[in-house]
Amino acid sequence: MAPHSPGTDQIDTLLWIGFVAAAIVIVAINAALIYAVRKNRAKRGVQPTPASGSRRVQFRVGAALTVFAAAIFVVSLVFTGKARETPATGSAGLAAAKTEPLTIKATGQQWLWRYDYPNGSFSYYKLVVPVDTAVKLELLSTDVVHTWNVPDLSGKRDAVPGKTNKVIFRADDEGTYDGESATLSGQAYAAMRTAVEVVSPQAYEDFLEQQKADIETAQDRVVGLIENGEVP
């Protein structure tokens, strides 16, 4: 996992902070356990010393734990807030998405993702987006719960039937980013993958035109076949 968007940059930092917090907890507890065991093994003739704790110690430990938990909470709030911000479309991005993010519909279905672009064309499996452009994916599902998951570009989001969820990201670098669905959705769940191709705005426009033309050609051909009676 390598962050390629402002949102995942923030998440990556938060992940490292969380890792350090978890490591502190794990190391502290296990070190204390090992220390307590090594120091207090039963020896012949040694009697256990009676408990000598005071309420003060308990309060101090409780207060320290509360501060630790509160610190993690606040840090998470700050970074989650930053990760949720809608990034601005940069100068290299799509001119049409300067004010409003480019909105694309992503529909999960057993076991494919379908992407519907603003100009009416669509693609399966592969999502093409312009670089340096704020993109808003509206997540829908036609059947069961799916999770849209391209870790390099954004955090996960569930597509739940009957609800609309959204993912907002801005891809900073051109390239292809792989993703795989992350909620068990039936037999071919493991094969339900997707790829996001980040290209220049010009290439994106060309792709849309080409895709639209291809779809129209294909549809015309089908209509022609039906009219000629070659298919029922």
Next chain:
Amino acid sequence: MSEKPRPELVVDGFPGRKRPRWVELATSPDHKDIGRILIGGSLGFLFIALVEMLLMRLQLAIPENTFLSPVAFNRMLSDYGATAVFLFAIPLALGFFYYVAPLQIGARGTALPRLGQIGMSLYAAGATVLYAGFLFTPSEAGVNPLAPLSELAFLSNNGVDAWATATGLSTLGFVFLAIDLLTTLRNMRAPGMAWRRVPVFSWAASVCCWLLLVIGPVLLAALTMLMIDRNYDGIFFADGSGGAPLLWQHLSWIFFSGAYVLILIFAFGAIAEIIATFSAKPLFNRGVVMGSLAAIAVLGTLAWMQNMMTAPIGIGWMYFAMLMSLALIVPFGLIVFNLIATMLGGTLHMRAPLLFALGAISSISIGLGAEIEHSMVAAAWQLKNTTDATAATHFALVGGAVFGGFAALHFWFPKMTGRTMGESLARISFWTMAVGIVLAFVPLFFAGAEQGQVIDAYKFFDGTGVNAYNLIASIGTLILAAGIVMTLVNAISSRVNGPEAGHDPWGGESLEWFALSPPEPHNFDVLPDVRSAQPMRDIRDALAHRNSRAELPARESQPVA
């Protein structure tokens, strides 16, 4: 007056045929028999869960493996989850509570023995239904069968029905057992045993039973709705007709989050008893530990949406879930602090129960530590449903239910059978399990957090950088399973071959050690007045005092040199 006794005073009864031992056991309303069945049954299902887990790990040992078909894998996964949670972990905890808690509080039985018996039978019925599912077809919907995948439209065979019936029957059984045990704990404590003097394990039993009374009916409601959806054209979880798939997620996660902390509360209750006993010291700050156990039950259940961080719910709910989960740091931290403080200045006897108890704390600390990241909202967006979550959950729950459960097993085995478990095999088993759990789940942390490998998938692809991690995890699972099987074998063979133990082999502090090993059906002939949180210590002190007084005249009569 006749010479013969009056007929109604004849107590011999008909010379009827003797019923076989297993019939006696299965129909006995004695809490010790029910407890033994629950413990034995759940340990058996631990073995079955292990086999299922090993088969799945075998499939995931190498990329794009074809050992299990996708459908077979999903069935294995669904039955593994139900077995581990409903047939192993919860009944194991309840079995120990049910056996030990009435003895600890000085009760001669439970308050509603027939209800407890029905509860145990419902658990057995649930287990039968789940595995009878193999005769037709098991569920394919996963550990938590999220609607709408679990709806008839997507899984039209009987698998999900069998799953829902099985988990529903056992959950109803758990609720019955909880009602019985709660009534016992509230009404049948020995004279003088105020709540502040109740042993920590019995207090944990009380907390867990309250918890089951809350979360059990929630799951039962959800399962009922699912069954209506599937069999009577219901629309509870169907979108587009007024139903809501998210409703299932809320209800089921309330149950599963509660069950997660239930297992940890059970483990910490047992660990606290063991550490105090083997340090030869009273538990440090009992009151704080007891309060923390109750706080964990409340906060842990309220944190259910920690499992729904990627679902279409408002960001405010995610922050709420984060607050509740992170608040758990305080009670868990206080418990671990007080357990370690109990050991300081103690004289630790490193016997098998203590070894497993310390292993449990260590394993749970890794699981809960990793869970911190899953509670931080934006971090959870990346980590959720990756193998990082699998590893965190397994460190916490294998730590709680297997290491903690084995600690309880080694600790109370002498009480149940009159024999201790073989010590050297216990040690070998412990270290094998310790190596196994690290090898099995640490690589999954890396595969999930670093490479984003997703959970529940029947295969992973070559070239995604997770090949080595998965191979090590599969080998580690095999080692872990070998260690667990050693303890199961040890338990079976020690029932007849173990070294004989006295009635109080560890020098325990609570009243179960006052009973014989194994206890008589009525538990106690006489009960002492409870004057402190360590009644057995008081009894020993009183005996020592009496003996020293008895010695006095003898000493005086000795000739002065």
